[in-house]
Amino acid sequence: MPGIQLREHQMDQKSSFRKWVGFPCKIIRAPPEGARGTIVSATGSGKTITAAACALECFPGGRILVTVPTLDLVVQTAQAW
Numbered sequence: 001m002p003g004i005q006l007r008e009h010q011m012d013q014k015s016s017f018r019k020w021v022g023f024p025c026k027i028i029r030a031p032p033e034g035a036r037g038t039i040v041s042a043t044g045s046g047k048t049i050t051a052a053a054c055a056l057e058c059f060p061g062g063r064i065l066v067t068v069p070t071l072d073l074v075v076q077t078a079q080a081w
Contacts, residue, residue, distance in 0.1 A: 010050045013039050017054045039067045 006014065020037050041047050051067040068074050 004049060004053075006049065006053055007046065009041070010046050010053070013041065013050050014054055014057070018058060021058045041069075043069065 017037060017039070039047055039050060041050070047067045047069070055064060066074075068076075
């Protein structure tokens with residue numbers, strides 16, 4: 001991400017995400033049930049920044065990656081969207 005330097009653990013997470021997705025991205029169209037991944041990391045460790053970096057690198061065509069620490073936050077995010 002321009003202007004933001006990822007920390008080592010964030011780079012590791014981004015690398016793992018890239019392996020899961022396949023790089024360059026192999027997912028041209030998400031399957032009907034969706035394509036989901038999870039980043040598990042401590043509060044305050046920069047999951048939002050990591051997610052944004054993954055989205056920008058792996059899905060430049062506008063797909064969005066959301067990372068949240070709990071299922072409740074997944075529901076809350078989906079309802080807000």
